[in-house]
Amino acid sequence: MQTTTRGQTPKKKAHRNLRFGWWSLLIFLLFGGALETMHGFKIGWYLDVGNEARRLMFTLAHAHGTLLALVNIAAGLTARNVVRFDLRPSTSLALIWAAILLPAGFFLGGVVTYGGDPGLGVWLVPVGAILLFYSIARIALDLSRLK
Amino acid sequence: MPRLSRSWWDWLFAIVAIAGASVLILISLHNFPSEAQPPQNRPIKSQVAGYVSSNACRSCHSGNYATWHTSYHRTMTQVATPSSLPQNMDQLQLALNGTEYKVERRGDAFFVRKRREGAGYGGGQQIVLVTGSHTLQIPWLETGQGRTLEQLPFAYIVAEKMWAPVSQTFLMPPDLKEYYSIGAWNGACMDCHVTQGQSRFVEGNRWDSRVAEFGIACEACHSEGAEHIALNRNPLRRFKIHLTTRSDPSITTPARLKAPDSALDCGQCHSVWAFNNMTDKIDFNRHGSGFRPGQHDLVQRFVVQPKEEDHREQKDFIRRTEPDFVGNRFWGDGMVRVTGRELNGVQASPCFRGGQFSCISCHEMHLYPAESAALKTWARNGQLKPRMESDQACLQCHTDMTARLVAHTHHAADSSGSRCYNCHMPNTTFGLLHAIRSHQVSSPTTRESTDYGRPNACNLCHLDRTLSWTAEKLHQWYNQPVPTLSQDDQTIAAAVQWLVKGDAGQRALLAWGLGWEPAQKIAGGDWFYPYLIYSLNDPYAAVRFDAWKSLQTLPGFANFSFDFTAAEGVLNEAAARAYGKWLRDVRSPSATYRPETLLDSDGRLQKDIFQRLQSERDDKRIILSE
Numbered sequence: 001m002q003t004t005t006r007g008q009t010p011k012k013k014a015h016r017n018l019r020f021g022w023w024s025l026l027i028f029l030l031f032g033g034a035l036e037t038m039h040g041f042k043i044g045w046y047l048d049v050g051n052e053a054r055r056l057m058f059t060l061a062h063a064h065g066t067l068l069a070l071v072n073i074a075a076g077l078t079a080r081n082v083v084r085f086d087l088r089p090s091t092s093l094a095l096i097w098a099a100i101l102l103p104a105g106f107f108l109g110g111v112v113t114y115g116g117d118p119g120l121g122v123w124l125v126p127v128g129a130i131l132l133f134y135s136i137a138r139i140a141l142d143l144s145r146l147k
Numbered sequence: 148m149p150r151l152s153r154s155w156w157d158w159l160f161a162i163v164a165i166a167g168a169s170v171l172i173l174i175s176l177h178n179f180p181s182e183a184q185p186p187q188n189r190p191i192k193s194q195v196a197g198y199v200s201s202n203a204c205r206s207c208h209s210g211n212y213a214t215w216h217t218s219y220h221r222t223m224t225q226v227a228t229p230s231s232l233p234q235n236m237d238q239l240q241l242a243l244n245g246t247e248y249k250v251e252r253r254g255d256a257f258f259v260r261k262r263r264e265g266a267g268y269g270g271g272q273q274i275v276l277v278t279g280s281h282t283l284q285i286p287w288l289e290t291g292q293g294r295t296l297e298q299l300p301f302a303y304i305v306a307e308k309m310w311a312p313v314s315q316t317f318l319m320p321p322d323l324k325e326y327y328s329i330g331a332w333n334g335a336c337m338d339c340h341v342t343q344g345q346s347r348f349v350e351g352n353r354w355d356s357r358v359a360e361f362g363i364a365c366e367a368c369h370s371e372g373a374e375h376i377a378l379n380r381n382p383l384r385r386f387k388i389h390l391t392t393r394s395d396p397s398i399t400t401p402a403r404l405k406a407p408d409s410a411l412d413c414g415q416c417h418s419v420w421a422f423n424n425m426t427d428k429i430d431f432n433r434h435g436s437g438f439r440p441g442q443h444d445l446v447q448r449f450v451v452q453p454k455e456e457d458h459r460e461q462k463d464f465i466r467r468t469e470p471d472f473v474g475n476r477f478w479g480d481g482m483v484r485v486t487g488r489e490l491n492g493v494q495a496s497p498c499f500r501g502g503q504f505s506c507i508s509c510h511e512m513h514l515y516p517a518e519s520a521a522l523k524t525w526a527r528n529g530q531l532k533p534r535m536e537s538d539q540a541c542l543q544c545h546t547d548m549t550a551r552l553v554a555h556t557h558h559a560a561d562s563s564g565s566r567c568y569n570c571h572m573p574n575t576t577f578g579l580l581h582a583i584r585s586h587q588v589s590s591p592t593t594r595e596s597t598d599y600g601r602p603n604a605c606n607l608c609h610l611d612r613t614l615s616w617t618a619e620k621l622h623q624w625y626n627q628p629v630p631t632l633s634q635d636d637q638t639i640a641a642a643v644q645w646l647v648k649g650d651a652g653q654r655a656l657l658a659w660g661l662g663w664e665p666a667q668k669i670a671g672g673d674w675f676y677p678y679l680i681y682s683l684n685d686p687y688a689a690v691r692f693d694a695w696k697s698l699q700t701l702p703g704f705a706n707f708s709f710d711f712t713a714a715e716g717v718l719n720e721a722a723a724r725a726y727g728k729w730l731r732d733v734r735s736p737s738a739t740y741r742p743e744t745l746l747d748s749d750g751r752l753q754k755d756i757f758q759r760l761q762s763e764r765d766d767k768r769i770i771l772s773e
Contacts, residue, residue, distance in 0.1 A: 048518060049213035050209065050214075050515060052209040114385070115208050115211070116209060117389060120386065
């Protein structure tokens with residue numbers, strides 16, 4: 001049986017990303033429902049033209065959260081199904097944190113806005129983006145090296 | 148020939164794809180001229196140093212942009228298009244002073260063809276700009292002399308959906324057939340109807356006028372934005388401002404200015420102003436206004452307050468060269484009497500001396516929240532802040548007044564006589580065919596009426612009462628001295644006197660005032676009919692218009708049709724028709740009339756007194772230069 005650092009098997013790491021991905025998908029499904037509700041009831045805090053920045057930030061949070069949940073699921077399935085592919089612990093964690101920080105940054109950036117500028121929380125986005133870039137590049141390289 | 152490996156093909160494909168994409172990007176970045184040449188037949192939007200236009204503000208300030216976009220400031224001047232011009236423009240046919248005007252549409256452009264009686268139509272002048280959008284719209288024509296404009300001598304009255312000669316939409320003497328002439332837009336109107344206009348006189352009557360933006364846009368109030376935008380491309384700077392002072396020195400925020408400077412920001416247009424001297428006038432026309440929001444004076448110009456001691460030399464010059472300048476804009480005590488010049492009133496208000504009172508105490512240029520229905524109401528309602536149409540406007544400072552409202556007003560708390568505005572900001576300024584509230588906060592006196600002719604607030608509501616009655620009340624309630632009043636002032640309702648023997652400005656205020664709902668409720672509407680019908684024949688078209696509109700507010704006359712621009716004979720016929728209708732169909736046989744109204748029990752005017760008042764009418768020529 002293969003083991004890696006921290007004593008986790010690749011299957012367990014794959015399971016972590018799969019579990020995170022599906023829970024994350026559920027959370028952003030609910031978030032999407034909340035956004036639709038705000039549309040339905042024409043909530044000015046979200047829809048008014050003066051709150052354009054908030055609306056954009058929340059939309060981006062929803063889109064990134066949903067997509068990155070799917071990416072986590074895809075990563076988990078890849079690790080499970082591709083023979084000899086090992087999802088590194090750093091890659092697995094980076095992918096999970098990217099899926100947390102990116103949508104969280106957009107969301108927090110939308111809670112408080114300064115005219116056309118988002119709030120301070122938006123600074124989480126570049127951190128998440130770096131982690132996402134790292135994890136995707138790592139997976140792509142590791143897959144390319146498989147014989 | 149050696150066969151290329153698969154990876155070679157991959158690389159080749161990648162290189163070709165990148166090269167193709169690069170070519171496409173280069174093509175799209177190529178600076179194709181979007182418009183071959185700017186129009187040569189009208190003023191154009193052009194690069195004016197430091198000004199970037201509202202489009203540049205939009206991305207960061209979308210909420211403010213949206214509220215401004217709803218406002219009528221934006222549409223103060225627009226390029227003439229099918230959407231900015233009144234509907235059915237292409238079917239328009241009008242006649243004035245022996246000339247017929249016919250509008251033709253060619254694509255999205257509109258042309259006015261003229262002909263003198265018996266002659267053929269000319270080739271046509273393009274309508275290139277339109278001024279105004281919510282009350283009056285006036286189209287401007289190309290002249291063939293560069294960017295010089297000529298006014299179409301007709302204005303569109305938006306509420307009535309009708310065209311009328313421009314000379315009859317302003318309060319001006321009937322013999323004045325044309326008010327503005329060729330080049331007037333370039334030389335005068337654009338001073339305040341665009342953002343940072345430069346008239347740029349060339350020679351003769353030729354102008355090369357340019358503007359930073361048509362209409363009154365962001366930079367009119369916030370100053371030019373180029374530096375602000377350049378500095379704020381840096382997100383660190385923006386967040387430093389957001390999290391610390393929240394004040395950006397690279398742009399002016401009127402709400403953060405001291406009240407007098409904030410008011411001057413609005414007053415750069417909303418005031419009676421004049422140039423300091425010819426040098427400054429030339430500089431203004433060539434380079435645009437030197438004033439920037441936040442400055443303490445208008446630089447090349449000054450606000451004309453006729454009773455103040457400043458700029459004596461300039462004001463003496465004005466009085467010598469334009470003797471009617473003051474009389475056409477101010478009441479005898481120096482209170483402004485034309486609309487659109489509110490800063491004069493604000494500056495002269497006692498509230499202003501406290502240093503905290505400015506236009507934005509009651510008005511706001513950006514409504515929050517920016518909900519669309521509220522925005523439309525706000526735009527139509529003088530851009531007042533929420534609740535500022537009520538006593539709250541005054542109570543925000545005069546906090547103690549709520550508790551002693553009735554003791555102060557001597558009217559019931561829910562009465563229109565207990566509304567601050569009605570007594571302290573009565574409708575004594577006139578323009579755009581209607582009265583609006585004075586912006587000089589004052590208390591009613593009989594002296595303002597006897598000495599300066601201005602209708603006082605009490606008699607603008609109590610239309611059926613005499614000045615003597617008012618004097619007595621003001622003495623009894625506020626210990627004001629009782630003046631010596633004429634026999635007429637003791638026996639004839641003040642409103643009747645203003646309407647019959649007042650000057651055209653007074654008559655217009657009263658013709659409008661008889662349609663004012665609070666006054667109708669207080670003073671009873673029945674005796675209004677004969678006076679409004681009488682005013683349908685007034686020599687001034689603006690008075691006739693308001694008499695007609697007020698008449699339409701009375702029972703039985705809601706659908707009364709009337710052409711206030713018609714010839715004298717037609718006006719006489721319309722007045723006779725209205726009077727007959729009132730006597731026959733509307734007047735209640737049991738109606739009674741106060742003796743001060745000069746109506747006998749049959750509803751007929753007391754002929755001898757009425758004719759005397761008529762003969763005493765103040766026929767001095769008046770142009771209310773709004």
